Ligand SMILES: Nc1ncnc2c1ncn2[C@@H]1O[C@H](COP(=O)(O)OP(=O)(O)O)[C@@H](O)[C@H]1O
């Protein structure tokens with residue numbers, strides 16, 4: 392791809408960098424990043440574009456300076472993460488808005504997305520846990536209802552942009568999207584707040600999700616050990632001990 396300028400950094404991560412070039416946001420993956428993962432992210436994203444959700448449109452996909460890149464519309468405005476940092480007094484309202492957005496997403500379907508259940512099952516196979524625990528979690532996974540709701544898999548404030556001017560919330564970063572059970576997606580969000588060390592937001596979130604969606608807190612928490620085991624596969628070494636704790640909270644009923 393020619394003519395794209397990579398000089399204005401929006402976000403720098405270890406394995407990728409997001410740049411802005413005029414009306415475009417360009418997500419550039421480091422050399423060595425799995426091509427299949429990049430194409431899968433773009434594919435998931437494209438499938439979600441077909442729903443009623445507000446997401447940036449992908450405009451191009453290709454190589455820039457030997458690296459895979461996804462070119463999409465730049466959405467002007469702060470992320471919800473930034474708003475929460477800058478206006479902590481509005482935390483409750485922001486998390487409420489985030490929960491409603493997530494439920495709007497769960498009301499969508501995208502039949503060509505991979506199944507959350509299959510992904511979780513594969514992650515359980517890959518997770519470094521005891522065979523007994525693996526079996527326990529697989530049985531639990533099999534016992535939980537299979538749904539076909541659009542799930543983000545990484546639904547957290549840094550993946551929500553509040554568009555300048557009209558305040559429309561856009562959801563970005565669809566690399567982990569699947570179709571499945573909304574409570575699994577909520578358990579993941581709860582876990583992500585906890586992994587960030589934001590325990591207060593985690594509890595506010597879970598309470599609001601439960602109130603608004605009608606799913607009991609207990610039911611959402613049933614997904615926690617499964618979601619934690621899945622997160623532990625690719626997770627950072629520093630997170631591992633913390634995740635093992637969540638995996639261990641399997642209640643035997
Ligand atoms: N389309 C976009 N418009 C505006 N900003 C974006 C866009 N895509 C990403 N960003 C910015 O880059 C950050 C990282 O992008 P994201 O896709 O979430 O990457 P990561 O997989 O590293 O989390 C976002 O939190 C946001 O600040």
Ligand SMILES: [Mg+2]
Nearest residue numbers: 549550563564
């Ligand atoms: Mg992100």
